Amino acid sequence: xxxxxxxxxxxxxHEGTDTLIISAILLIALNAALYCYIESKWPFxxxxxxxxxxxxxxxxxxxxxxxxxxxxTQQTVVASADGKIVCxxxxxxxxxxxxxxxxxxxxxxxxxxxxxxxxxxxxVKKVAHQKGRFQAAYLPKSSTENERSMVVIxxxxxxxVMARQIAGAMARRxxxxxxxxxxxxxxxxxxxxxxxxxxxxxxxxxxxxxVQLGERTVGNETVIAKLKG
Numbered sequence: 001x002x003x004x005x006x007x008x009x010x011x012x013x014h015e016g017t018d019t020l021i022i023s024a025i026l027l028i029a030l031n032a033a034l035y036c037y038i039e040s041k042w043p044f045x046x047x048x049x050x051x052x053x054x055x056x057x058x059x060x061x062x063x064x065x066x067x068x069x070x071x072x073t074q075q076t077v078v079a080s081a082d083g084k085i086v087c088x089x090x091x092x093x094x095x096x097x098x099x100x101x102x103x104x105x106x107x108x109x110x111x112x113x114x115x116x117x118x119x120x121x122x123x124v125k126k127v128a129h130q131k132g133r134f135q136a137a138y139l140p141k142s143s144t145e146n147e148r149s150m151v152v153i154x155x156x157x158x159x160x161v162m163a164r165q166i167a168g169a170m171a172r173r174x175x176x177x178x179x180x181x182x183x184x185x186x187x188x189x190x191x192x193x194x195x196x197x198x199x200x201x202x203x204x205x206x207x208x209x210x211v212q213l214g215e216r217t218v219g220n221e222t223v224i225a226k227l228k229g
Contacts, residue, residue, distance in 0.1 A: 027051040064115050067220040069186045073121050077225040078186050079217035080119045080199045083108040093202050101202040106217055108197050116191045117220040118184045120161050126152040127178050149176040159227050162202040
């Protein structure tokens with residue numbers, strides 16, 4: 001019998017709590033100083049709207065909508081992130097599988113939700129973090145050269161799938177919640193990447209691809225592939 005899914009009802013992601021509080025305090029202090037200690041009020045009237053817009057952009061970045069996948073999860077691969085499909089191709093994977101795999105990559109801009117969901121139901125087989133560079137995440141070489149975290153999941157049917165969180169030019173922190181040996185489910189958060197990034201999914205050859213290059217994805221909603229039976 002399938003274990004009940006843990007529902008994470010988070011509207012503002014907890015990864016952003018400290019950032020939002022600290023930035024609000026600093027912006028309020030800056031604007032209060034401009035208003036109280038500078039005779040001309042023009043600096044305040046110029047900086048205050050910019051401060052509000054900047055803080056609202058941060059708030060938008062850390063939003064975490066409530067999403068529950070409504071379809072059949074068996075052999076289903078769901079998008080791990082909001083973003084755009086930037087790569088669908090067969091590649092040689094050298095860090096874990098050491099064979100040929102189907103790669104589907106989702107690029108997240110700073111305006112996307114940056115929470116990452118598990119792409120499949122299963123058991124976490126391996127979690128590893130690799131230090132690297134911080135090149136633009138939409139570049140193909142970012143998959144193997146940028147800082148990244150690897151999560152390998154074995155589905156109930158015995159198929160292994162890898163999700164790789166990749167830092168981008170702006171991203172400086174990858175958070176991975178997955179732990180080896182634990183059960184994982186679609187609807188659960190796998191991690192979070194701050195400020196522009198990418199998620200690569202490595203699937204077995206022969207997997208049926210259900211998305212196209214340039215297509216927009218919605219994390220935990222868009223079905224991107226079907227695994228073979």
